[in-house]
Amino acid sequence: MKLYEMLFMYLTYTWYILFALASMKLWTFAQLYLDKITYYYNLFVALVLMYHFNPFIKTEITKTHKKMVFSAASFVFISVRLEQLKEDLRRDALKKKPEKKNNTNKTIYDYLNI
DSSP states (O other), X not given: OOHHHHHHHHHHHHHHHHHHHHHTTOSTTHHHHHHHHHHHHHHHHHHHHHHHTSTTSOOOOOHHXXXXXXXXXXXXXXXXXXXXXXXXXXXXHHOOOOOOOSSSOOOHHHHHTO
């Protein structure tokens, strides 16, 4: 096993453990270390993928490469979409229904029966 593959596996398992500890609040410093390991994990995966999958090098795709691509895609999805989804849900939950006016102008809420 190559050095970058061992480092990838080490960082992956470390991230899983810290994520579990931080989620269950079993260790007070878990969130701090999780933030740091996530930063370096993302940076490492991005650099390895950029090196191996650039158009100038012919690379044979291994099982570890597939895991790296999946990890990178997962982190992009989690960091971009889930944060936006969380904000959208929070904003929609806090949004108040507009009050009806006494005039005859109807709003879209009148037509939707909200």
